[in-house]
Amino acid sequence: MTTHEITSPEELRDLLGSPMPRALAKERRTLHRRDREWLAASPFCLVATAGADGACDVSPKGDPPGFALVLDDTTVAIPERPGNRRADGYRNILQNPHVGLIFLIPGRTDTLRINGRARLVRDAPWFADMEIKGHRPVLAVEVAVEQIFYHCAKAFLRSELWQPATWRPDALPTRPRLVKEVEAPAESLADLERHYGPDYAKKLYV
Numbered sequence: 460m461t462t463h464e465i466t467s468p469e470e471l472r473d474l475l476g477s478p479m480p481r482a483l484a485k486e487r488r489t490l491h492r493r494d495r496e497w498l499a500a501s502p503f504c505l506v507a508t509a510g511a512d513g514a515c516d517v518s519p520k521g522d523p524p525g526f527a528l529v530l531d532d533t534t535v536a537i538p539e540r541p542g543n544r545r546a547d548g549y550r551n552i553l554q555n556p557h558v559g560l561i562f563l564i565p566g567r568t569d570t571l572r573i574n575g576r577a578r579l580v581r582d583a584p585w586f587a588d589m590e591i592k593g594h595r596p597v598l599a600v601e602v603a604v605e606q607i608f609y610h611c612a613k614a615f616l617r618s619e620l621w622q623p624a625t626w627r628p629d630a631l632p633t634r635p636r637l638v639k640e641v642e643a644p645a646e647s648l649a650d651l652e653r654h655y656g657p658d659y660a661k662k663l664y665v
Contacts, residue, residue, distance in 0.1 A: 485608045485609065486606050486607070486608050487606075487607050487608060488533065488604060488605060488606065488607070489532045489533050489604065489607075490529060490532050490533065490535075490604065490607065494571060494607060495529050497562060497564065497571045498525065498527050498529055498535065498562060498571070499524065499525045500524050500525070500564050501524060501525075501526075501527065501562040501563060501564050501571070502521055502522060502523060502524045502526065502564075502565070503519065503520070503521040503562070503563045503565075504519075504520050504521075504527060504537065504560050504561060504562045504563065505517055505518070505519055505520075505560070505561045505563075506518045506519075506520055506537065506548055506558060506559075506560055506600065507558060507559040507560070507561075508547075508548040508551035508552055508555070508557075508558050508577075509551055509555055509557065510550065510551040510554045510555055511554040511555055514551070515551075516547040516548045516551055517548075518547065518548040520537055520540075522538070522540065522591060523591065526538060526589070526591075527562065528585060528588055528589060528599075530585060530601070533603060533604045534601060534602065534603055534604065535560075535573065535601075535602050535604065536580070536585065536589075536599045536600065536601045536602070537560075537599060537600045537602070538586075538589040538591075538596035538598075538599050539596045539597060539598045539599060539600070540591075540596065540663070540664060541662075541663070541664060541665060549579060549598075549600075552577045552578070552579055552600065553579065556576040556577050556578060557574075557575075557576060557577075558574070558575060558576070558577040558600070558602060559572070559573075559574050560572065560573040560574070560575075560602065561610070565621065566621050567615075567621075568612030568615035568616055568620075568621070569609055569610060569611060569612050569615075570609070570610045571607070571608075571609055571610075572606075572607065572608055572609070572610050573602065573604055573606070573607045574604075574605055574606040574607075575602045575603050575604045575605040575606070576602070576603045576605060577600050577601065577602045577603075578600075578601050579598055579599075579600060579601075580598060580599050580600075580601050581597065581598050583599070583601075586599065591664055592664050594664040594665070633652075633655075634655045635648060635651035635652045635654070635655050636648065636651075638651055638655075639651055
């Protein structure tokens with residue numbers, strides 16, 4: 460079977476058609492009151508970055524609702540929390556400041572999208588507002604908004620993402636078993652099960 464590659468914007472437009480005027484006009488550069496309310500209700504976002512060589516990364520960020528701090532009408536900040544220390548996205552930002560953010564609210568089928576330019580900040584007066592359970596972030600991603608808009612619900616409706624009847628968390632092996640099989644660490648399966656066991660949630664901010 461022959462693969463037909465799309466190689467031009469014109470070919471892409473001929474295939475997909477033109478966007479509705481409303482889809483183009485919805486882009487904004489400053490936060491609306493409703494955007495602030497959305498960010499205050501969102502406990503989760505995806506941060507997309509790309510390095511100087513074009514290598515991409517998408518990193519999930521999550522905390523209690525409102526973790527993304529609104530600094531002013533054109534600036535938001537996302538705190539760093541303890542993780543695997545790979546810092547792939549952060550290293551990308553040092554090379555290329557352009558980022559894309561998608562903020563989700565559980566149960567909602569639309570999303571808030573923000574594109575802009577980011578910088579890494581190691582301290583600022585507003586870090587105190589990002590403390591969780593007494594833990595102050597060691598850095599934050601500060602994003603100057605260049606484009607903001609709401610994205611429609613079709614992907615969530617097609618995937619039935621928020622429909623519990625479609626959930627199959629046991630479709631794959633548990634996290635400890637996946638780590639042991641795919642990453643082949645030196646730890647035993649029993650050690651991994653202890654690591655990812657009930658005490659795992661107690662170490663989210665340390």
